Structure formats: C-alpha cells, structure tokens
Amino acid sequence: MSASASIFQQGENCWVSSKASYAAPLIDCANYYKALHSSIVKAKHSIFIVGWDIDSRIRLIRGEDEANSEAPSVISELLAWKAEQNPELKIYLLRWDSSLAFFAQREMWAKEVWDENTPDNVETVLDDTIPMGGSQHQKIVIIDDEVVYSGGMDVSTNRWDTRDHPVESEERDGPDGEYGPLHDVQAVYSGPLVKEFAELVRWRWLRVAESNPINFREDAKIKLEDGIPDAWPDDYEPWFENVDCALARTIPFMDEVEPVQEVRNMLLDLINQAERVIYIENQFTSRQEIAEALNKRLKTCPDLNVIVVSSYEPKGRFECEAFWASRIEFKKILFKDIDPDRVIMTYSSITDEQGRSAYKRIHSKVMTIDEKYLVIGSSNLSNRSMTLDTEIDTVYYGNDEHNSAQIARVRDDLLAEHSGRDVEATAVLLKKDNPARALMTGQLAHGYVLTQVNDEIFTDPSSDNLFRSLSDPEEPLIAMPTMDGSSMPVRNPRRRTIMVGLGVLIIAILGGLMFWASQAIPWLSADSINAFLEESRGTYFALPTVLLVYLVGGILFFPVTVLSIAVAAVFGPIWGPIYGILGALLSSATMFGVGKLLGNAGLKKIGGPKVDAVDQKLKSSGIVGVAAIRMLPIAPFSLVNLVAGISSIGLFQFLMGTFLGMFPPMIAKGLVGDSITQIFRNPSPETISYLAGGIILWGLMIWGSQKFARWYQERKQNKAKAEECVA
Known part of the structure; x- marks a missing residue:
C-alpha cells in the first residue's frame, strides 16, 4: 500500500x-x-x-x-x-x-x-x-x-x-x-x-x-x-x-x-x-x-x-x-x-x-x-x-x-x-x-x-426527549444574538462563578429563614425570651431553661449577644454570666457536632484548599485562636461553631477557647451592664465603683485568659515536640 x-x-x-x-x-x-x-x-x-x-x-x-x-x-x-x-x-x-x-x-x-x-x-x-x-x-x-x-x-x-x-x-x-x-x-x-x-x-x-x-x-x-x-x-x-x-x-x-x-x-x-x-x-x-x-x-x-x-x-x-x-x-x-x-x-x-x-x-x-x-x-x-x-x-x-x-x-x-x-x-x-x-x-x-x-x-426511545437535548446536544444550549444578526454561544459558567453563586444563595436562604423566623415565630424575640427566662428565675428550672434557650437560639442562628444580655438582666451579675457561659458551651458543642457531620458529608470538599489553610491555622493556634475569635467576633456565633466542627480542631480545645474568650465579656455584661443601669437610676459612689471595678475585672480576665491559653498551647506543643524527639 x-x-x-x-x-x-x-x-x-x-x-x-x-x-x-x-x-x-x-x-x-x-x-x-x-x-x-x-x-x-x-x-x-x-x-x-x-x-x-x-x-x-x-x-x-x-x-x-x-x-x-x-x-x-x-x-x-x-x-x-x-x-x-x-x-x-x-x-x-x-x-x-x-x-x-x-x-x-x-x-x-x-x-x-x-x-x-x-x-x-x-x-x-x-x-x-x-x-x-x-x-x-x-x-x-x-x-x-x-x-x-x-x-x-x-x-x-x-x-x-x-x-x-x-x-x-x-x-x-x-x-x-x-x-x-x-x-x-x-x-x-x-x-x-x-x-x-x-x-x-x-x-x-x-x-x-x-x-x-x-x-x-x-x-x-x-x-x-x-x-x-x-x-x-x-x-x-x-x-x-x-x-x-x-x-x-x-x-x-x-x-x-x-x-x-x-x-x-x-x-x-x-x-x-x-x-x-x-x-x-x-x-x-x-x-x-x-x-x-x-x-x-x-x-x-x-x-x-x-x-x-x-x-x-x-x-x-x-x-x-x-x-x-x-x-x-x-x-x-x-x-x-x-x-x-x-x-x-x-x-x-x-x-x-x-x-x-x-x-x-x-x-x-x-x-x-x-x-x-x-x-x-x-x-x-x-x-x-x-x-x-x-x-x-x-x-x-x-x-x-x-x-x-x-x-x-x-x-x-x-x-x-x-x-x-x-x-x-x-x-x-x-x-x-x-x-x-x-x-x-x-x-x-x-x-x-x-x-x-x-x-x-432500561428505557424506551422518545421523539421528544429532554434528557437527550441536555446530555447529547448538537448545538450550544444557550446562544446570545449579536449586533450583526448572528448569535454567539454562551460559555459554560466558570466553576468559581458557580461556587460564588452557590455561596450567595446559601447565605440568602439562611438570612431569609432567620428573617422569616423572627417575623413568624412569636416567641423568637428579645422580649419573649426575657419573659420566658423571668418565669424560671428562683426555681429549680432556671439553669435548664437557660440551656434550652441557648440550644434553640444556636440552632436558629439567634444572636448570642442578645441572649447573654437577657440572661444577665434576669439572673444578675453573678448567676447571669455563669448560666450564660454554660448555655453558650452547650450550644457551641451542639453546633460543633453538626459541623462535624456536615464536614464529613462533603463541605470540606466544597470549601477547598483555602478552607484547609484556615483549618490548619485554627488547628495550630488552638485554644488561643478560638479565644481570640470569641473576644473579637468576626462571624456569627453559630457559624463559628459550624466551621469549627468542619475543621480539624478538637472539641476540648474548641470549648476551652470558647470559655476563655466568652466568659470575660459575659462578666462584663453582668457587672458593667448592671452598673450602668444603676448609675442612671441611682448615681452614687457605690454604683460608680461597681462600674470601675467591673471594667478593671473585665480587662484582668481578658489578660489572664489569654495568658492561660498561650501557656496551655505552648505546653501542649512542647510536649508534642518532646514525644517526637523521643520517637
């Protein structure tokens, strides 16, 4: 040939x-x-x-x-x-x-x-x-x-x-x-x-x-x-x-x-x-x-x-x-x-x-x-x-x-x-x-x-088959007319565009659900929560009631600041922060568990390497990192809990960081908030000293919690290095 x-x-x-x-x-x-x-x-x-x-x-x-x-x-x-x-x-x-x-x-x-x-x-x-x-x-x-x-x-x-x-x-x-x-x-x-x-x-x-x-x-x-x-x-x-x-x-x-x-x-x-x-x-x-x-x-x-x-x-x-x-x-x-x-x-x-x-x-x-x-x-x-x-x-x-x-x-x-x-x-x-x-x-x-x-x-042939037109087309699915009367095919949307769009859609849906819940559920308001907590004050059901409020509020993405202020106002500057931190820890642990399930189901894949990088930073910073996020909140309370669950950080580290980061502000809300109220109602050296003492105590607790968190993290890292050297 x-x-x-x-x-x-x-x-x-x-x-x-x-x-x-x-x-x-x-x-x-x-x-x-x-x-x-x-x-x-x-x-x-x-x-x-x-x-x-x-x-x-x-x-x-x-x-x-x-x-x-x-x-x-x-x-x-x-x-x-x-x-x-x-x-x-x-x-x-x-x-x-x-x-x-x-x-x-x-x-x-x-x-x-x-x-x-x-x-x-x-x-x-x-x-x-x-x-x-x-x-x-x-x-x-x-x-x-x-x-x-x-x-x-x-x-x-x-x-x-x-x-x-x-x-x-x-x-x-x-x-x-x-x-x-x-x-x-x-x-x-x-x-x-x-x-x-x-x-x-x-x-x-x-x-x-x-x-x-x-x-x-x-x-x-x-x-x-x-x-x-x-x-x-x-x-x-x-x-x-x-x-x-x-x-x-x-x-x-x-x-x-x-x-x-x-x-x-x-x-x-x-x-x-x-x-x-x-x-x-x-x-x-x-x-x-x-x-x-x-x-x-x-x-x-x-x-x-x-x-x-x-x-x-x-x-x-x-x-x-x-x-x-x-x-x-x-x-x-x-x-x-x-x-x-x-x-x-x-x-x-x-x-x-x-x-x-x-x-x-x-x-x-x-x-x-x-x-x-x-x-x-x-x-x-x-x-x-x-x-x-x-x-x-x-x-x-x-x-x-x-x-x-x-x-x-x-x-x-x-x-x-x-x-x-x-x-x-x-x-x-x-x-x-x-x-x-x-x-x-x-x-x-x-x-x-x-x-x-x-x-x-498996099937039978169809003269008008929608699946065929989508899966095995001869022409682009969408074409846009041009100035000269012809048409230009529309490109497949970029993966990044799709992901951004999905993210915006998810945020919009969550926001819409939260707005709907605040409008449609009568008891989901600050006044209703205050009234509900007031009924439990002085009873054996006080703590279970606070825990229930934080748990439901966390699931519904209700602002934790509103809950903390309500609990401090009802139960005072001592028991208010104690009940509040226990409720916050329960809510954090629950949403952390939900995040862990969702992460295993595929959210880590959706998040990609950028989320992996944040995950590693969060894991390496441990308690200190969580405490910093809690003291200077950069995202909604429940969202942080979910993301932490998706990440590789341990539950104990997360809850310890949450405690160290949230408890000082809660004490401040209990002492300082109550003192400011008393100053407006009955200004006196005593109420002013309560306010000053509360602010000083707040600062000392923030400083102390940060020192403890860093000490704990360094101790853990030094222990890991020592074990590595021995191995």
Whole structure:
C-alpha cells in the first residue's frame, strides 16, 4: 500500500496528515498510567497535559512498580518532585473548567489544589471557553516535545483497571468507593506527528492563559531517522513504525473560532472504505447519522460485518434517557433490512466461578476498518462529539504490510479481551465468512463473554426527549444574538462563578429563614425570651431553661449577644454570666457536632484548599485562636461553631477557647451592664465603683485568659515536640 492511497484530505476529514515514527496502543488504564509515569520521570524540557480532568490525587503506579520506584506515584507529588528537581523544567496543566453537572465527580478546587501543591514552574489553567452544554474532551500529554499520549483516557477518578478486569479489586477505589471493571484505550507516539500535537496544545493554552508557553524544542528528536526518543516509556515496545497518520478534530464555534467537524467527516469517509469487518468499541453510540452510514455500507458490501462493543448498565437518569434511549434507535437503524448474523451490538460481562457478576464499562473510542485503518481518539459516536465538544482522534493508515498487520492485531487483541479468548483464536474467528456470528458462539463460561445489548429493559426511545437535548446536544444550549444578526454561544459558567453563586444563595436562604423566623415565630424575640427566662428565675428550672434557650437560639442562628444580655438582666451579675457561659458551651458543642457531620458529608470538599489553610491555622493556634475569635467576633456565633466542627480542631480545645474568650465579656455584661443601669437610676459612689471595678475585672480576665491559653498551647506543643524527639 502507498501513502498516497489513503483517504486523508487536510481541511476536509482531517486537520493534518503526518507520520508517527513509532506508535503503540496502551490498553486499559494500568498500562497508560504506568507508561505516563515512566515518561514523566524522564522529562527534561517540558510537560503539557490537556484533559477533561487532571485529578491531583491519582496514583499512576501500583503494586511492585510503586514499591520499587524512587519517584512518587501520586501525580501531583510526582510533578512537584520533577519540578523541584529541575527548576528549568516547564509543566503546563490545562484542565476543563467543568460544568455543574460534574461537580460530584471531580476536584472542586482543582486549580487551587495544584497551585498549592506544586512549585512555580508548574502552571495550571482552567479552560472556560467551551460553549454551554459542551466540554473540553481532548486528552493529550506531551513530554519534551518528543513523546505524545492521546486517546480516551484522562488522569481522573474511577479510571484505573488492569487488562484482566477482576470482578472485585481493592485498587479500583474511587471517591464513592469501589467501582466496577473499566476498559479504555490510549496510545503513545513519537516522530513528526508530535509537532502537530504540540501546536494544538499550545494553541489551546494561548486561548485561555495569561502566560506564553515554552517554545517548541528546536533539537527535539521527531525525525523519522531519529530513533526512539529518551522519554519513550519503559516496558512498552512500539507496535507501529513509520505509520501514516492523520489528526481529526471537533472544535465548536467559540469566541469567533470557526467550527470544525473533521471527526464527523473522517468517520463517514472511513465507513465507506470498509469491505469485510468494521470493529467499533465506544462509550456511546447515539449518533443516528453514523448508524445510517453503517447500514448503507452493509447493504453495498454483502461480505461486510459490523461488530460493536459498548457498555451495559447506564449510570444515572441522564445517561439512561439520553444515550441508552438513543442507542435503541441506533441499533434499529443499523439492523434495518440486514442479516442479523452480520451485525452485533454487544457488551462484555463476566460471571465467575464464585457466581459473582460484573459488567465491563467501556470508555474507549476505537474503530478499525478491515486491516486498513485504525482510529484511537477521544470522540464518542454521539452528537456532542461530532459538533459541540473539543475532540482529537488519531487515524492510522496501514501503509505497509507490517502496519496493516498491526491494525489487525489491535482489533484482535481488544476482541480477545472482551470475549475471553486468546489473540490467536480471535484472529482465526475474524477470518471466517461470518466473523460477527463466529464471535458469539463457543464462548467459555466463567470468563468475559460478549452478549447482545437489549436496552429496552432500561428505557424506551422518545421523539421528544429532554434528557437527550441536555446530555447529547448538537448545538450550544444557550446562544446570545449579536449586533450583526448572528448569535454567539454562551460559555459554560466558570466553576468559581458557580461556587460564588452557590455561596450567595446559601447565605440568602439562611438570612431569609432567620428573617422569616423572627417575623413568624412569636416567641423568637428579645422580649419573649426575657419573659420566658423571668418565669424560671428562683426555681429549680432556671439553669435548664437557660440551656434550652441557648440550644434553640444556636440552632436558629439567634444572636448570642442578645441572649447573654437577657440572661444577665434576669439572673444578675453573678448567676447571669455563669448560666450564660454554660448555655453558650452547650450550644457551641451542639453546633460543633453538626459541623462535624456536615464536614464529613462533603463541605470540606466544597470549601477547598483555602478552607484547609484556615483549618490548619485554627488547628495550630488552638485554644488561643478560638479565644481570640470569641473576644473579637468576626462571624456569627453559630457559624463559628459550624466551621469549627468542619475543621480539624478538637472539641476540648474548641470549648476551652470558647470559655476563655466568652466568659470575660459575659462578666462584663453582668457587672458593667448592671452598673450602668444603676448609675442612671441611682448615681452614687457605690454604683460608680461597681462600674470601675467591673471594667478593671473585665480587662484582668481578658489578660489572664489569654495568658492561660498561650501557656496551655505552648505546653501542649512542647510536649508534642518532646514525644517526637523521643520517637
């Protein structure tokens, strides 16, 4: 085969056509992350990572690889380690500034986390230029301008898995616990193609960042004769050599950038080249145009078989009603007037010898056309991937006998994994007259097997589906008219904008509830509270009544100053402060407990690294810090209690700081407040001396409590240091 025989047409179905000196598929995430770790460790010049997500918590290597590595396994620690080792190394992280729909799945304060945990030569930028409803879906890593990783995988949660996909695995541990088997495909390249990827990621960086990225290396080893570059990952031999490649993109209309639908055009052109076997594995198959093209080609070529592998169980209502309902239509169009032995739409599942079952989640985006073409990319067979998201697919052309055989090897290897066979046996089946039917027969029990999808058990197709219009749109969800009569897509709101908006909304709701309570609840007023306390004065119920008032008042965010003055006025300068501090401590402990529950439920995640920083300061300052906050209140009493519960400070420290910070002011309110009242009623040397004595006592108690708090904190820290030295 000659390179000129390929269908690549720059500006039509691809952005550029080029060559990869070497290329290798990386099947499933354990292989990709291990290879990526190896290349990062070798980096000397620059690292670019562009992704739908770049999660700082991800461990790239596990098991023996992790135990034997001198480099950190967690990606944020690894990049920080590399950046500190080599201050000249430049690292650029470009992550999608995701929409509200993915808040639960991703680090909420990703940029702040990366900025906090890495040196200055690591730059992080969030891409907020995508139209509303779309996403930044390209997944690209470039090491030293010599090695590129691209395909379907992000450095993200719930991605890691090995090729054997065990039913259960302790290593498949995500934010919500263990997740099921997951399959994906990435690829690594070197050679001239790297320069095209480098141009793409720098273009994306310049669109959103305030700084210019480092220039492309003039001495980069990207010529065909340069051999395997230094940053090529250990343990991964190239499959392809000097293979013709094309890059096809999807770019939506954004900020006056002309939209590009090269992926869509390429896939349609590739389907029209098929003669014997089209193999597709894809996360979603919802684009009806693709189904129509496949059906047309099946009718044109009687010997053609189509094999599709995707997922089984939908994740959530949106995925079910958008993509699974659309897949019913896709299958109906694909099978129309076609011999069912020539077409299969399947999922891969297992029931092991212990009777445990699992369905393999397919996240990859792969297509092969006979032994002529191979696609490994980021694009799903969905509406959004063809028009609205940013995508990048690499298309290989079998330009010689070796590379053609490697395309068949990739297909056979993937199908072997999904159907529980070895590669050689799968290759034999693919050469039969009816390879689709052959794959479905003779599968072994207790291993992975292919089964025809039956999506009707989950949902049914709908001609007017709201979920589909939101989850799999072709156009931006919102567009604004411009002066020239056209329209401009509205961007997805920034994460920071969403968080600020949520914060304002929560404060408004709390404020509204407090105002409503003060107006609608007759007994929630200073006069009513005074009257309620008066009835208990002189009875055995005095203290329980005060405690109840503080407890209810704290829950309703009632001002603690009003409560303290009311208690001092009713019970006098001695018992008033005593009852008041006991009530304040009970209220503080209660709201502290509520904060602890809420913090464990996720408020720490919402707060992000800035809250973590405040948390550490509060924890380190301990009693002194709490006492200072109580003496000079900077936030409502109940809010401080909640935040303290979310923080890492201990309950004893918090209550001791609260006591030392609040008791002196309460005594002042009892003595000074009562003295001022008496001066107005009956001015005399006695009442004036009470006032002076109260002010002096207040100052002495503030000074004494601060001294005690500092002494206690220093004693605790010195004890901790002594224990550390002994250890």
